[in-house]
Amino acid sequence: xxxxxxxxxxxxxxxxxxxxxxxxxxxxxxxxxxxxxxxxxxxxxxxxxxxxxxxxxxxxxxxxxxxxxxxxxxxxxxxxxxxxxxxxxxxxxxxxxxxxxxxxxxxxxxxxxxxxxxxxxxxxxxxxxxxxxxxxxxxxxxxxxxxxxxxxxxxxxxxxxxxxxxxxxxxxxxxxxxxxxxxxxxxxxxxxxxxxxxxxxxxxxxxxxxxxxxxxxxxxxxxxxxxxxxxxxxxxxxxxxxxxxxxxxxxxxxxxxxxxxxxxxxxxxxxxxxxxxxxxxxxxxxxxxxxxxxxxxxxxxxxxxxxxxxxxxxxxxxxxxxxxxxxxxxxxxxxxxxxxxxxxxxxxxxxxxxxxxxxxxxxxxxxxxxxxxxxxxxxxxxxxxxxxxxxxxxxxxxxxxxxxxxxxxxxxxxxxxxxxxxxxxxxxxxxxxxxxxxxxxxxxxxxxxxxxxxxxxxxxxxxxxxxxxxxxxxxxxxxxxxxxxxxxxxxxxxxxxxxxxxxxxxxxxxxxxxxxxxxxxxxxxxxxxxxxxxxxxxxxxxxxxxxxxxxxxxxxxxxxxxxxxxxxxxxxxxxxxxxxxxxxxxxxxxxxxxxxxxxxxxxxxxxxxxxxxxxxxxxxxxxxxxxxxxxxxxxxxxxxxxxxxxxxxxxxxxxxxxxxxxxxxxxxxxxxxxxxxxxxxxxxxxxxxxxxxxxxxxxxxxxxxxxxxxxxxxxxxxxxxxxxxxxxxxxxxxxxxxxxxxxxxxxxxxxxxxxxxxxxxxxxxxxxxxxxxxxxxxxxxxx
Amino acid sequence: xxxxxxxxxxxxxxxxxxxxxxxxxxxxxxxxxxxxxxxxxxxxxxxxxxxxxxxxxxxxxxxxxxxxxxxxxxxxxxxxxxxxxxxxxxxxxxxxxxxxxxxxxxxxxxxxxxxxxxxxxxxxxxxxxxxxxxxxxxxxxxxxxxxxxxxxxxx
Numbered sequence: 001x002x003x004x005x006x007x008x009x010x011x012x013x014x015x016x017x018x019x020x021x022x023x024x025x026x027x028x029x030x031x032x033x034x035x036x037x038x039x040x041x042x043x044x045x046x047x048x049x050x051x052x053x054x055x056x057x058x059x060x061x062x063x064x065x066x067x068x069x070x071x072x073x074x075x076x077x078x079x080x081x082x083x084x085x086x087x088x089x090x091x092x093x094x095x096x097x098x099x100x101x102x103x104x105x106x107x108x109x110x111x112x113x114x115x116x117x118x119x120x121x122x123x124x125x126x127x128x129x130x131x132x133x134x135x136x137x138x139x140x141x142x143x144x145x146x147x148x149x150x151x152x153x154x155x156x157x158x159x160x161x162x163x164x165x166x167x168x169x170x171x172x173x174x175x176x177x178x179x180x181x182x183x184x185x186x187x188x189x190x191x192x193x194x195x196x197x198x199x200x201x202x203x204x205x206x207x208x209x210x211x212x213x214x215x216x217x218x219x220x221x222x223x224x225x226x227x228x229x230x231x232x233x234x235x236x237x238x239x240x241x242x243x244x245x246x247x248x249x250x251x252x253x254x255x256x257x258x259x260x261x262x263x264x265x266x267x268x269x270x271x272x273x274x275x276x277x278x279x280x281x282x283x284x285x286x287x288x289x290x291x292x293x294x295x296x297x298x299x300x301x302x303x304x305x306x307x308x309x310x311x312x313x314x315x316x317x318x319x320x321x322x323x324x325x326x327x328x329x330x331x332x333x334x335x336x337x338x339x340x341x342x343x344x345x346x347x348x349x350x351x352x353x354x355x356x357x358x359x360x361x362x363x364x365x366x367x368x369x370x371x372x373x374x375x376x377x378x379x380x381x382x383x384x385x386x387x388x389x390x391x392x393x394x395x396x397x398x399x400x401x402x403x404x405x406x407x408x409x410x411x412x413x414x415x416x417x418x419x420x421x422x423x424x425x426x427x428x429x430x431x432x433x434x435x436x437x438x439x440x441x442x443x444x445x446x447x448x449x450x451x452x453x454x455x456x457x458x459x460x461x462x463x464x465x466x467x468x469x470x471x472x473x474x475x476x477x478x479x480x481x482x483x484x485x486x487x488x489x490x491x492x493x494x495x496x497x498x499x500x501x502x503x504x505x506x507x508x509x510x511x512x513x514x515x516x517x518x519x520x521x522x523x524x525x526x527x528x529x530x531x532x533x534x535x536x537x538x539x540x541x542x543x544x545x546x547x548x549x550x551x552x553x554x555x556x557x558x559x560x561x562x563x564x565x566x567x568x569x570x571x572x573x574x575x576x577x578x579x580x581x582x583x584x585x586x587x588x589x590x591x592x593x594x595x596x597x598x599x600x601x602x603x604x605x606x607x608x609x610x611x612x613x614x615x616x617x618x619x620x621x622x623x624x625x626x627x628x629x630x631x632x633x634x635x636x637x638x639x640x641x642x643x644x645x646x647x648x649x650x651x652x653x654x655x656x657x658x659x660x661x662x663x664x665x666x667x668x669x670x671x672x673x674x675x676x677x678x679x680x681x682x683x684x685x686x687x688x689x690x691x692x693x694x695x696x697x698x699x700x701x702x703x704x705x706x707x708x709x710x711x712x713x714x715x716x717x718x719x720x721x722x723x724x725x726x727x728x729x730x731x732x733x734x735x736x737x738x739x740x741x742x743x744x745x746x747x748x749x750x751x752x753x754x755x756x757x758x759x760x761x762x763x764x765x766x767x768x769x770x771x772x773x774x775x776x777x778x779x780x781x782x783x
Numbered sequence: 784x785x786x787x788x789x790x791x792x793x794x795x796x797x798x799x800x801x802x803x804x805x806x807x808x809x810x811x812x813x814x815x816x817x818x819x820x821x822x823x824x825x826x827x828x829x830x831x832x833x834x835x836x837x838x839x840x841x842x843x844x845x846x847x848x849x850x851x852x853x854x855x856x857x858x859x860x861x862x863x864x865x866x867x868x869x870x871x872x873x874x875x876x877x878x879x880x881x882x883x884x885x886x887x888x889x890x891x892x893x894x895x896x897x898x899x900x901x902x903x904x905x906x907x908x909x910x911x912x913x914x915x916x917x918x919x920x921x922x923x924x925x926x927x928x929x930x931x932x933x934x935x936x937x938x
Contacts (some may be wrong), residue, residue, distance in 0.1 A: 250883075
């Protein structure tokens with residue numbers, strides 16, 4: 001038998017590219033249905049106000065208007081649900097105020113939905129929207145995180161101190177004791193700046209009700225259509241789940257912001273039955289800034305206790321986390337389960353305690369954004385570790401190495417068990433790639449030009465896969481966290497795979513096909529990957545938390561195992577051999593020790609033309625499902641090194657070199673993995689240097705509501721990145737040995753950048769974003 | 784309403800348009816050429832970039848009536864008639880210069896313009912030339928690589 005080349009580890013060019021490169025992608029806004037109507041949302045101009053009166057009479061009579069809907073119409077349905085219950089230290093459950101589809105007597109952030117206007121065209125809907133009269137009684141806005149718990153106003157009556165929960169993890173007394181015996185304590189207070197995810201495709205939805213079947217179809221830019229359907233049907237609108245189809249077609253990036261169930265698509269679905277017409281809504285970018293769930297926004301004080309040799313003794317963290325005006329779908333889990341459990345980082349810190357004060361403010365809801373809690377944890381750990389190193393005069397790489405976890409499995413003091421890793425290996429390799437040895441010479445060259453050069457490290461770890469369900473359930477998750485897959489082998493041996501994972505840039509149609517073609521020994525062209533449609537896919541939890549290959553890919557592998565097992569039995573019958581003697585390799589079933597063999601396509605044909613078939617033992621057909629619920633998270637980790645040059649005259653910090661060495665376990669498609677790292681790094685560099693979502697602290701107005709005010713990283717802001725994927729330590733508990741790569745760059749990079757700038761300037765801290773203004777202020781303050 | 788006639792991807796088209804209709808909306812809604820995308824409302828993102836008389840323009844910043852009599856090329860019009868991809872399209876595929884694909888049409892149209900009319904002799908020049916197009920997925924590295932490769936193939 002000829003040995004055929006494995007598809008695993010090959011940089012196969014992406015199969016989905018052709019449609020995107022020729023303008024044939026089909027995003028939600030590209031879909032126009034028969035009888036299409038258009039919806040626009042009237043949004044609150046105030047951060048916090050009572051609605052004294054609301055009149056839609058004039059709007060309803062405006063040309064082309066098909067319907068005007070307000071909070072009154074949605075009083076009888078549920079509010080938007082939150083998927084994770086967090087309990088406070090005293091055992092009381094988090095405050096869960098109603099999150100209405102359209103404002104119900106009160107608006108709580110600028111951009112809060114007040115009314116939906118549906119008309120024959122967007123222009124007519126907008127013209128009618130201008131005729132809606134709202135009388136607002138403006139209330140004080142709660143914005144400032146430093147004073148939020150004693151603010152003059154309460155965002156929700158249920159939470160007079162604006163606190164959603166006060167949560168804690170770790171050994172408080174043990175941690176306090178560790179600090180008492182410390183030789184050195186480093187302390188740092190900082191803001192993890194608020195970000196707007198900014199997927200390039202704005203959110204969009206198109207909802208249709210079919211009067212003949214009483215079924216709804218929702219096209220929506222979303223990362224997890226089954227979750228969207230479940231939440232909308234079961235918790236909000238009461239539509240039977242089998243009467244709703246959710247399609248997430250081509251989706252132009254998500255980064256978390258398209259995980260959530262939003263009020264916009266919910267209102268559209270409900271209204272589509274009222275007006276008996278399909279309704280399309282596409283956010284304008286300014287609407288996206290106001291109404292997409294934002295990310296990060298923590299105010300944190302971290303303290304690290306060390307002994308005289310630089311061994312970490314304890315880490316104490318206090319964080320105020322901004323949840324915004326309402327609890328978005330996974331908002332409560334981000335600053336707790338996805339944050340504080342990562343505070344061990346790569347280190348054997350024996351005692352850790354983290355307290356989280358989660359608060360409501362009059363700002364847009366805050367939820368998961370690329371990394372979701374783990375960037376905040378990494379920033380906390382890697383900034384305080386680097387600060388300690390500089391304070392003690394120990395090389396930052398050496399201090400890290402002294403404290404690295406080196407034996408696995410390792411149970412951290414904050415609830416996770418790392419299965420495998422080699423942190424010293426990625427650190428050593430990053431140091432080589434970054435030419436740290438040549439830094440002093442480059443620094444001298446910069447100094448000769450009057451510029452300051454600095455080097456910053458970050459050794460990150462993340463928990464990906466977001467599972468297992470039983471553990472997540474014990475921690476408050478109100479959802480399962482498995483994934484589903486189906487392998488449908490057609491009579492000719494061609495294969496369609498249906499996955500509950502959703503691809504919105506990750507390249508699943510290529511990577512998953514590589515896994516399938518490799519296992520079945522068939523050409524890549526014979527495999528098609530389907531996703532994003534509840535009408536086709538049996539179930540799915542969707543794509544977030546770098547989970548698609550580790551969880552969704554494994555579900556496919558399990559279904560493939562079942563296909564091969566059944567295929568062996570069919571082949572045994574055809575070859576008149578015992579089932580146990582049949583082997584499968586390179587697309588051929590054979591009997592060990594003989595020259596008998598049948599190709600995969602003969603077995604598949606037999607399965608569907610079962611003339612000569614073991615009917616007494618098997619059903620015809622070759623189609624298998626699998627659900628996979630992992631036994632643990634996966635733990636990607638790596639080391640990043642950033643080198644900056646700062647002009648002290650202007651405060652401009654430019655990244656001269658950025659080096660990443662990541663351990664993702666096994667890699668299926670290195671090209672796609674590198675692309676994911678590039679994108680993550682630039683989002684993290686964006687957070688560190690450019691991006692900042694700012695609300696006016698008095699009025700609560702969003703001051704950064706367009707690309708003219710919110711600085712997105714552009715091509716000429718970014719240096720050439722040096723990215724290497726380490727040979728790696730394969731994940732020990734999934735059959736692919738993969739860990740996930742989607743968020744690493746965004747998680748690991750911000751502290752590397754800020755550490756480098758602090759090193760260059762010899763200052764303890766520079767706030768993110770390290771804009772020229774912020775850097776210049778830090779320089780002046782240090783004088 | 785005003786009647787306009789223009790050439791789009793080599794075909795002459797005549798339509799009535801409202802005076803405020805943007806070229807991008809005319810392309811997307813009237814001609815159903817949905818490959819050209821709208822990613823912002825301030826002419827910053829470049830997802831709507833098309834060629835107007837051979838030059839890259841942001842079609843959200845051009846009125847449809849301004850394109851009367853002009854030659855417009857969109858992402859749908861750059862491959863050969865037999866379906867063979869333009870060298871820049873091929874380069875984006877080979878270099879993994881796209882992920883979600885939303886900024887891609889504008890990025891490819893800008894890249895072709897960059898090669899045809901501007902200096903793309905170095906990585907720094909290419910990065911400078913792509914300043915008007917925002918991508919959130921790729922971190923730009925593979926786009927820059929694709930433009931360099933596409934430029935060679937177009938030479």
